[in-house]
Amino acid sequence: MGTPICNWRRIEVDNWSEITFLHYLEDRHEEIYGLPYARRGNTASEYQQIGKLIEHYGTEIVKEFIDECFEVYRPSADYPGVNLYFMCTYMGYCLQRVIIRDKIRRGEDGRILILGDMDYK
Template sequence: MPTTDKPVSKWNTRDFQAYLKAEHERLYGIPYVPMRGWKAEAGMLGSWVGTKQKPGEYGPEVTKRFIDLCFAEYRPTAEWPGVNFGWMKTYMGTKIQRVAAEIRDEEAAQQRREQQAEIGDDFY
């Protein structure tokens, strides 16, 4: 997978498309087909992840976790054997709230641990 050579925080739309394609084929065993084509999907991803010219609404880490959650919760059917980012955004988009809350809570817990480490155990 071409995205493993750099951290998620540095991923661009092309990295996300490669990840979506690879994960989709790994999980469902069928080719990945973007909604309305690769260029349209790149635009959707760019609005979430960000581009060189404009920051995204959520950033790469939140977007990747959202995609992973959608893949984990989607159950293929005979009529809909796979998904794509456009479908995830349209029909599973509310899950972004859950992802954002999880990340917020993780960051708060990390901040508390760092503060505790600065203070030290002998303070209490």
């Protein structure tokens, strides 16, 4: 099942790397959409994009963001799948939802209060 760093099912999310995340994207995309994951650009650019997300938000938030994107994305004839570039470019609202849920879990409210009764659970 691949090298240890690639086997995301056996690694705690806190220990995921860019490589682990890319394998997660590939495996989950195949499971959800029945299609191979299609990168935009080369592997190095995907690693770089994942690395920036990890550096800024941490592995837990990045995984939740990807999962949220997979959950809300609806394939179409023109766009039967989704990739990290699409997630970051067009699905930033998913990252915002994840960040809000994380703040609520940690007992922070601050600016979230201005959002009123929106349900982010």
